[in-house]
Amino acid sequence: MKSSWEPLEMLSSYITREQNDSWTYKPKSPTHVGVLGDLFSSQWIDDNEFNVRLARYRSIFPDPATTLHAKKTTMDKSDGIPILINITGNHDIGYGNDISQTRLDRWEQVFGRSNFIESVVIPDSARLKDPQPLGHSRRLHFVVLNTMLLDGPSSDENLRGQTWQFLQKAAELKAENPEDKIVILTHIPFHKEQGICVDAPDIHVHWDNTIIEQTMLTPNSTTWILNNIKPDFVLNGHDHYGCDIVHVRSWDEGTGEFSWMAYSTSELPSELETKAHEHEQIDRQDKISIREVTQRSMMAEFGGYAGLFEARISETNPDRIEFHYSACGFYNDLQVWIMIVTIAIVVGAWVLIISARVLAALRRILISKTRKHQGSTEEKLKKL
Numbered sequence: 001m002k003s004s005w006e007p008l009e010m011l012s013s014y015i016t017r018e019q020n021d022s023w024t025y026k027p028k029s030p031t032h033v034g035v036l037g038d039l040f041s042s043q044w045i046d047d048n049e050f051n052v053r054l055a056r057y058r059s060i061f062p063d064p065a066t067t068l069h070a071k072k073t074t075m076d077k078s079d080g081i082p083i084l085i086n087i088t089g090n091h092d093i094g095y096g097n098d099i100s101q102t103r104l105d106r107w108e109q110v111f112g113r114s115n116f117i118e119s120v121v122i123p124d125s126a127r128l129k130d131p132q133p134l135g136h137s138r139r140l141h142f143v144v145l146n147t148m149l150l151d152g153p154s155s156d157e158n159l160r161g162q163t164w165q166f167l168q169k170a171a172e173l174k175a176e177n178p179e180d181k182i183v184i185l186t187h188i189p190f191h192k193e194q195g196i197c198v199d200a201p202d203i204h205v206h207w208d209n210t211i212i213e214q215t216m217l218t219p220n221s222t223t224w225i226l227n228n229i230k231p232d233f234v235l236n237g238h239d240h241y242g243c244d245i246v247h248v249r250s251w252d253e254g255t256g257e258f259s260w261m262a263y264s265t266s267e268l269p270s271e272l273e274t275k276a277h278e279h280e281q282i283d284r285q286d287k288i289s290i291r292e293v294t295q296r297s298m299m300a301e302f303g304g305y306a307g308l309f310e311a312r313i314s315e316t317n318p319d320r321i322e323f324h325y326s327a328c329g330f331y332n333d334l335q336v337w338i339m340i341v342t343i344a345i346v347v348g349a350w351v352l353i354i355s356a357r358v359l360a361a362l363r364r365i366l367i368s369k370t371r372k373h374q375g376s377t378e379e380k381l382k383k384l
Contacts (some may be wrong), residue, residue, distance in 0.1 A: 012036070033061075033082045036237035036295050037089025037187030039111065039228065043098055047106070054110060085118075086111040088146050089187040089237065096154030096211035104159065109322070114146035115166040122181070122321065123313070137157070140181045140311065143170050143229065147188040147236075150217050155210050171228040181311075181321050184231045188238050189294045191222040192262035193382070197243035197294065215239065226260055226290060233323045234292040235309065241329065242296025242305065249288045265291065293325050304330025 040053045061084055088111070093103045108114055122138040149163040172179055194200040203214040215238070225231070226247055240379075244265040251260045296305035306328045356364040 016294045030082045034085040038091040041091045043094035088114045097206045101213045118142040125371045138179045143184045145186040147186045174230045184234045186236045189216050189236050191216045191219045198241035199239040237295050240297035243294040247290045
């Protein structure tokens with residue numbers, strides 16, 4: 001695979017260095033694996049049950065030393081094991097009404113910080129050879145965001161304030177270097193109008209206005225992030241059905257202000273589609289596009305989906321970074337059973353046909369031998 005660069009979440013290639021100082025690619029061996037929230041239901045359980053469920057989770061991801069920013073590890077980091085990025089979800093620590101310092105501390109102790117920035121140097125060419133030291137070249141930043149502590153009020157306003165302080169820090173990334181790229185990894189999707197995704201925007205609050213449940217972030221939080229963080233790509237979960245949209249910013253002549261409009265990627269206006277998929281500015285004066293992918297659930301009911309995300313240096317323009325996402329569903333067991341039953345019927349039919357033909361042939365042979373035997377007996381009787 002040429003002109004590819006993969007230091008991202010859920011990539012399609014793993015890079016190994018050969019003795020001749022060249023690079024080779026092994027497909028479908030990611031450098032990073034990201035779990036986009038709701039690792040397991042733990043917001044209402046005690047520590048004993050939490051540890052039981054944690055052990056089950058570790059049986060799938062066995063090396064906690066690869067977990068970014070985790071405080072508790074049991075192994076030394078092993079080369080060749082993808083880095084694990086855990087994103088917190090509402091089933092991990094609860095919505096704003098349920099969140100507490102104790103619940104958040106327990107989660108962060110084993111799964112890593114809920115808000116952090118991980119930066120990777122972007123090589124100057126697609127050859128991935130001798131990238132410039134950090135601070136002297138473009139960087140790609142993973143902004144891992146705890147969206148359970150974004151909209152409020154919450155039961156712990158101090159924790160929510162820390163999240164907004166983190167966002168202010170993240171907003172400085174492109175202010176310092178506009179050529180840097182940002183990928184946001186979070187759980188709750190950004191706001192979009194009803195009808196674009198399966199889930200509609202909906203927030204339920206407690207009597208004290210703390211959030212009990214929400215399907216999307218509020219318009220204000222969404223607009224602030226898009227305007228100030230300026231992400232190049234957004235990955236999140238929460239909506240079990242998944243969604244693939246593009247946020248387009250344009251100048252509103254009526255209000256005299258910039259505004260954001262979300263379009264389904266499959267229904268994007270033709271004049272915007274090509275540019276949006278290339279993640280370029282649609283018009284340097286007034287229009288910008290940002291793609292947001294909500295990963296479809298990995299639960300069997302929804303097809304067992306994962307996602308493959310890749311960043312590439314453009315073959316035609318080394319200054320441009322291309323982002324690619326593919327949804328990867330597990331097989332449908334109904335289809336498998338249909339195939340098994342069909343094969344069984346076909347094989348059974350062939351066995352019956354062949355058996356019938358063999359029996360018919362044996363019957364003919366038996367009849368022929370019987371007739372010969374009868375003829376021989378009659379001749380002997382005549383001689384007597």
